[in-house]
Amino acid sequence: MPYGKYKDFISKPIPQGADRQEGPGFGPQTAFRQKTDEWFKELRDFNPTKRVYDIDPYVEVYQFRTESSGPAESSCPGNLYGLLSHILDSSGGLVWMWLIIGPERAMLIDTSFGMGDLKGLVNEITGGMPLIVANTHCSPDHSYGNCQFDRCYSHQLQAPDMEWKQNEGIRTYLMDEEGKPIWVEFDPKDFVPFKRYEFIGVPDCHIFDLGRGYEVELINVPGHQPGHSTYLDKQGRFLIGGDSFPNGGLTGGSDFHADKRHAKDAFQGSWLPSEDSMRKCTTYRDALIRLSKRLNEFDKIFCGHGVQDLDSSLILDLIETCNQIIADPDNYDELHGDRRLKKIRGAKGSGLSDYMPYFKNGV
Numbered sequence: 001m002p003y004g005k006y007k008d009f010i011s012k013p014i015p016q017g018a019d020r021q022e023g024p025g026f027g028p029q030t031a032f033r034q035k036t037d038e039w040f041k042e043l044r045d046f047n048p049t050k051r052v053y054d055i056d057p058y059v060e061v062y063q064f065r066t067e068s069s070g071p072a073e074s075s076c077p078g079n080l081y082g083l084l085s086h087i088l089d090s091s092g093g094l095v096w097m098w099l100i101i102g103p104e105r106a107m108l109i110d111t112s113f114g115m116g117d118l119k120g121l122v123n124e125i126t127g128g129m130p131l132i133v134a135n136t137h138c139s140p141d142h143s144y145g146n147c148q149f150d151r152c153y154s155h156q157l158q159a160p161d162m163e164w165k166q167n168e169g170i171r172t173y174l175m176d177e178e179g180k181p182i183w184v185e186f187d188p189k190d191f192v193p194f195k196r197y198e199f200i201g202v203p204d205c206h207i208f209d210l211g212r213g214y215e216v217e218l219i220n221v222p223g224h225q226p227g228h229s230t231y232l233d234k235q236g237r238f239l240i241g242g243d244s245f246p247n248g249g250l251t252g253g254s255d256f257h258a259d260k261r262h263a264k265d266a267f268q269g270s271w272l273p274s275e276d277s278m279r280k281c282t283t284y285r286d287a288l289i290r291l292s293k294r295l296n297e298f299d300k301i302f303c304g305h306g307v308q309d310l311d312s313s314l315i316l317d318l319i320e321t322c323n324q325i326i327a328d329p330d331n332y333d334e335l336h337g338d339r340r341l342k343k344i345r346g347a348k349g350s351g352l353s354d355y356m357p358y359f360k361n362g363v
């Protein structure tokens, strides 16, 4: 696919203030911001596995697990890749997609905005292995590249949103009336053309088989969206968390309850009512408690944004923070518009965001 003048887009250094939104609590003084900046600089400047492929220069490819670092019995060549791309809307910053290479099949989790030939890139990395494509949730930065594939999976509660977003106009909110990008410079010609695909909604605990007993399980963690899905790689002992964990700054966790930006408008949000009870902090906390009962099955977490390879014990810190919010919703630490922020105890220096966002009526 021929690329426009922004073909070196991903190689540019992160603009100041990128990878999280501005706001109180997210100034340069916070441990989260500092850790994130340092971590990304180290990764992008020095990580020896970093590669940008000609077929899709919009993505930086990193290898997070190799054959030697994984459990011996899985014996997969270079088992986990992180695919980093830019967020093209007002959120700004960067978003991660994840590629797991199993013994017989590969699995791509999330598809970003559909800028550049993601399908060609994945084929090149895997050597043309059969591919399963799945989404953590339906937000533009996680699912608008779905149209390049024939079939995509996620939790069944995502079905109405995924169906609603089967529309040629999903990316028009990124451009002004003259067709120029509003927030981030890119060439709209580099979007893969829209095409309908088959969405398959699966129940909680659905198993994806990557061959020879290599299993990845979908685990529903409602909050950010009712059908938000995380993916547990049982052999690799890690969880792909998407936006279930507040790791991108002001988003993640249960923050979308009653958030007008994420109501049904301009294909940016969700068809489901923003006041849905499945977005409440209590529902989110209960899902985290269920997840915490399985902490013996995974050691690390990889998220949709921010610093990666986080310790799975952060789930316990998040449960404690949710409990504090539920016990006393008015006792927040920072306010960002009408979004309240509660300090996450134990997050300092872990790479996890310092704060859990929520809304007054979303507890």
Ligand SMILES: [Zn+2]
Residues within 6 Å of the ligand: 095, 139, 141, 142, 243, 304, 305
């Ligand atoms: Zn996201």
